[in-house]
Amino acid sequence: MRYDAAYWLQKIHALELPLHVRIMNVCGGHERSITMAGLRGVLPRNIDLIPGPGCPVCVCPEEDIYQAIQLSLSEKIILVAFGDMLRVPVNVPKNEPRSLDAARAAGADIRPVASPTEAVQIAHNNPNVPVVFFAAGFETTTAPVAAMLAAGIPQNLSVLLSGRLTWPAVAMLLEAGKPGFDALIAPGHVATIMGADEWNFVPAQHGLPAAVAGFTPQSLLAAIYSVLRQLLTDRPFLDNCYPELVRPAGNSSARRQLAQVMTVTDANWRGVGVIPASGFGIQPALAVHDARLRFPAYNDPSRKRAGEMPPGCDCARVVLGKIYPDQCRLYGKACTPRAPVGPCMVSDEGACRIWWASGIREAKVA
């Protein structure tokens, strides 16, 4: 990066901005960097930085978590999951385990992992026990799962896949009219895997400025400057402010592996609903490793309606960028990281959790 953050900040302040500009980000890492660097406090007041659908844990459908919990409690299996899934609550009566953590306390063998390699290791070490890998995540997390499947995995390992594509959620917001933002900061990690070109539809089809950003304050400020310039000159295009890692077509081997072992399906997003072509499934050729097929009794489609966000919880509106975290009635009161009500307060990628971690303690709502 040739210019530092102060340079971009000064350039932004020199712009003659409209009264109100709303810029959405769709990556928990971006929201974390923005919040931790205090960018909202140093940008001109008329710029709103809105955290959007950037948290895979937050949108993981309740029925999938419920399924993982029931599987782990009823079958003699080892369930492995990424650590931040363990505390996400589901909607069940008070005396039932409401998270994987609670299921573990009730005796289920649930082990947090940080990578697919660990899941494979656990399966190797326990050859006589079925191991189910509950893999929820966006393209960045699903790609390593695809690589794992492509490389071949132990016979006793299966995957309960809850992978999601990010761009269809943004497309849905844009196609619904009134998207609630004037420009988009496209996700740096997702673009590293899938390519910057995936985000071309934002300027090309919807006429909105867009820029891929990295995770340093200077890269984010460069992207913010870029979209503001695009807005002011009325020439929207897709800028790449993270050229160190992001190529137009992404990481070709990761994409090849995704295509090889996965399908793209319509998928339910918690609190949002079904978004067309927004989920990953496992190719039929690998059916023996698909936990949904291996344990079909735990697939409960009727939960899709029951599985909205918990009552009073505004996570869905936070995820869609309709409100800020501290505008939720529960924020900091009934809902804290210690006793989370909604998933946005659980995950490190969740906007509520990030805002809480940065010291924002009081809800703004009346």
Next chain:
Amino acid sequence: MTDTYITLAHGNGGRYMRELIEDVFARHLGNPLLDVNVDAARLPWNAHELMFTTDGFTVQPLEFPGGDIGSLAVNGTVNDLAVSGATPRYLSLNAFIEEGLPLAQLDRIVASLARAAKEAGVVVAAGDTKVLRRGEGGGLYLATAGIGVRMPDLELGMQCIRAGDTILVSGPVGDHGTAVMLAREQFGLKGDLASDCASVLPLTQALSDLPGLRFMRDPTRGGLATVVHEICRASGLRADLQQSDIPVRDQVMSVCEMLGYDPYYLACEGRVVAVVAPDDATAALAIWHALPNGKNAALIGQLQSGRAQVVLHTPLGGTRILDELEDDPLPRIC
């Protein structure tokens, strides 16, 4: 306490651990000598004071770049005495050894413990060994208690802190937590970062003659942010920290960026946070800069009257609040 079960978060140095100590241990064991908010207790003894402290060690892995559970068990206790203004003298040692631990590894660890004790000038004067059945311990747990003699007339403690005082740190923060995590190789990350595990006695003794020295603490679990938070909580003052002045190694920063950790909450095992009157801040810094473990010491902030919270000023002029640690980024680092 609102919790039903002990979770790992009750050991992280943050909010949960404070509640556990206050609501269970202090409630049952409270007595005039036991102050749960200090590093070592003052025991009246002739004209002087003895300082007494104890600590337990469960780090995984047992050996890591820059140290092991043995050197940690010495330095952890030595440092609690040192930051209380004492010269550590005697240690006791309890070893809880799990069946199956290779004897060669135990030998290495105890040799390292002996080296650390020699360097810190302490004698292990009492000890006990227990062997646990396989599966009942993480290879080896150690506990040490330590006795030190407090330099006469030294008035140190949170109660001495005044508005306007400065906050200093003796070196880069977060090395220990990051080094232990890298040693676990859990995230597929590797690095050559070493723990800062060391006795801080040279650092604390060097400042002890400074009239403006108010308070010292070693930022272990919960890291720098937790210590400064405790300072604010006890003094009722607001702390303003300048992010660009806080030393953090590049490797620690990049690991934190990758995993979403905050380096200011990661543990150190060889650093000191000192609160010093403004007139003595430059002198304190010069004293530390002249010591091998104080070369990167820095003045990182100041205490003011205001709402008792830790405000971090980012290089761009933004701010964020460093609050009490919620759940554990890295369990079992000490």
